Amino acid sequence: MTNHLLFQDIDEPGLSTIEVYKRRGGYLMAEQALAMARDSIISSLKDSGLRGRGGAGFPTGLKASFIPQGKMDKFLVCNADESEPGTFKDRELMQKNPHSLIEGMIIAAYAVGANKAFIFIRGEYVQQAEILEKAIEEAKAAGYLGPDVMGRGVELDMWVHRGAGAYICGEETGLLDALEGRRGNPRLKPPFPANQGLYQGPTLINNVETLTAITYILKVGAEAYAAMGVEKSSGTKLISVSGNVKRPGNYEIEMGMTGRDIIYGLAGGIEDDREVLLWFPGGSSSPVLTKDDLDLPYDYDSLAGAKTMLGSGAIIVAHDGNSVVDIAVKTASFYKHESCGKCTPCREGTSWTTKMLKRIQSGEATPMDLDVISSVCEQIMGNCLCVLGDAMAMPVASMVTKFRPHFEAHIEQARAANEARLLAELDAPGNVLQGIAAD
């Protein structure tokens, strides 16, 4: 009960309106923050140990401190694209408590001196975008946004920008291109967005959950927030559990809880009481784990130690009734579809990996294809402008490595089935090939 911050009483009726939000003490932190020095906000973010909740886990305070000082056009962008398969935590936050995001953005914008803020929300979230637009209108009317925020001489303009369905726009530089009205192709880094981002100006980009957490860090204090969770992974994390579990949904946990407690405790266990085949700990881009890894603590460093990642906090569980080949094909085809095509290793690598996996699925492959897949995946990783290619290569390579006997068994089984089918066709009366095959 006590470890809930972002989700505390989130289903309170009318929370998306400013009246209820203010009755619960809303916008007090923004008022307090605007009376503080900008540096002290950034240093309390650093002290809190908050790390980016979108996937990369970069320390938020450090990122904010990279934004150059001085008077110029600076931008704050909230990444609400949330397109990582399996992730749906930001949707719940934006839909039910939009003002906490806006308040976090006011604080972040003040801390780095940004005067223009955009919430880039994925186009599929129609209802959530409407709720946010309404909340921004309310905040503008109440004087929390506008040319003179709360009478303190700070300017902050905020808009919702709707995307139109592209996974790559969740990548920060791809998002900036989409926000500038172009095709969402990632950019070469450096320069990082903190120096040259939106319209070539200094830009701070953070995930919805990160920005919302800023409000709560000021509320409970950086020390109390840092005391939650474990060392180097402090605070609470929203996790989205999905797949073959009994209670799929969003949960707020203190980091350091084990995978078993999450899957069997919070999410109620596996459907039909089956066994876990594999689970993705951080969205479909993370290398998969098996049922032997269920006792790993769920935090950034423990998962990195197991050669996977916490990512966006999306746990996808598959039970042993599924075929790992089908899961691999689904994963790879998604990234093939979403590859923007700018970098060759990703464009060709995702396409050929998908072709090879489909060949395995249909029984036209040999075990050598598995080695080729591993080598293709190796050649994608680290060789592109963004990590979309890596996002396919990591889970697929981990599946091929960890479940190689499954793949080999499937290849042989499907090949034998194909052979039996063809021989039966040949034996069928009236087949013109019969004479030729006898030669």
Add this chain to the structure above:
Amino acid sequence: MTIRRDPLDPNERELVREGAPSPAGPRRAYMPELPDGADLTQEVVRFDGGSRVPGQHGATDLTKDPAGVPDPAQVEVPAALRAEIEDFMSRYPDSRSAAIPALAAAQRVHGWCSPQAVEQVACVMRLTPAYLTAVVGFYDMLEGTEVGRQTVYVCTNISCSLRGADDLLASLKGEIGDHPDVNIRGFECLGACDIAPMCSVNGTYVGPIDADEVPELARQIISAQDPLPGKQLVRRRVADVAANSDDVARASLDSGTLDPVSLDGGRSA
């Protein structure tokens, strides 16, 4: 076996097998028995512009100059659409940023990003139609071909497919058939894996959809009714039961929000 080198280019070489018998006669190919009078001179189907790829109708005419920014005097833009696009443009330091929202608005008016819709956006935004067409081609939700106005996206990504999304897509497609008003397609993760298998009907998220609800849903989609009101995402409480205090859980129940698993008022622990 010897290696024969090209005297002019020593890197060019080929293997020569000495004393190998020459192939005996022409190779015999298997020929299927054709029915009498079969037309063997049948030509390859060609589409407009000589293209062999279906969908590439009206291939690029290379002799024509590319279209420039449309002349405002020549293009008629609906006043409401113009106002909407201009409102979008005013929000950004660089008006080009409004490209995606503007195209989405034009799509709402025209049903898809038709050449006419693109020309209207290009006229208001002072961009070339080619630039906007490239943007349309990049994004999944902007339609480059004519489609029905009822948009149904069925999520077929990993979490949903673990819970039967592929069957849902097939049965929903079968139930709706080739209805001209409905644009139904499998889509990438829609960010609603908690209600898998699910679909988005004109932006309204519905799920989890049982097999026996598919005919009802199909009927509601075709007649443009509210899809499965009892199963919409907005009615669901957060899955984390410990997040809400008892008072809030009770109050949210009164306002129509239900427990996510059983979709009833009971609190499953």
